[in-house]
Amino acid sequence: MEQAFFFYFAFVIAAASVLVIAVRNPIYSAMALLVMFFHVAGLYVTLHAEFLAAVQIIVYAGAILVLYLFVVMLLNMRQDDRYHRQWPMAAAVGMTLFIEAVILTAMKGWTAPTVATGRETAVGEAGNTEAIGDVLYSTYLFPFEVASLILLVAMIGAIILAKKDPEAVNSEG
Known part of the structure; x- marks a missing residue:
């Protein structure tokens, strides 16, 4: 059952992340970001990291999202054409970073993460x-x-x- 929750949270996180960058309205993007933040907290709970889940909700779903909404509301969000010509460079940088990540993973080797046993937090x-x-x-x-x-x-x-x-x-x- 725990694995089903993990895959549910992972799927919703991936879908909400795509919505954050695909939606044109910044308010809808912020709502998708909120959904993603709460599901990341749920993912932390399934991994037995309750402290990280609480920090995720307080810091990201609380403070960072409110800061994002303040910026969206205070700035005049109009279409700006001067940054549209930079997408080829952004794609090249993104592809370079992806290739570097693949090379570093191949060099270091992929190891399965270790799961906490629960004995580490003894009194x-x-x-x-x-x-x-x-x-x-x-x-x-x-x-x-x-x-x-x-x-x-x-x-x-x-x-x-x-x-x-x-x-x-x-x-x-």
């Missing part, structure tokens, strides 16, 4: 939260730093996209 030992922090800053330090750099690039990109053109500011004022 007096490190809890689930402490174990996550320990593994995050020791074993997965490099991917953690890469994720932080990706977030930094996304933040800089958002600032550049939100910045007004100097010519438009001079003509208004």
Whole structure:
């Protein structure tokens, strides 16, 4: 039964992710994103990671989605033609990243993930939260730093996209 829930959550996550980028209305996209966030939390529960499920709901379904909706509502969401010509470069970068991921997976080898036995959270030992922090800053330090750099690039990109053109500011004022 647990495997059926896992496949249900995985299917809904994949479908909602496609809807997030396929829907033209940003509000409908945000609703699909909300569905995806809650199903990711459900997927965490099926993997016995209740802390991550709670963080997923609080941080992503709460804060990040509200931030996204504020940005959508505050910005004038009009069709912008200057970014439509960049899709070939975006496709090339995406294909390059995909090929790199395949090569890295082939070089390292694909290993099945280990399932927690439930004995790791005994009283007096490190809890689930402490174990996550320990593994995050020791074993997965490099991917953690890469994720932080990706977030930094996304933040800089958002600032550049939100910045007004100097010519438009001079003509208004």
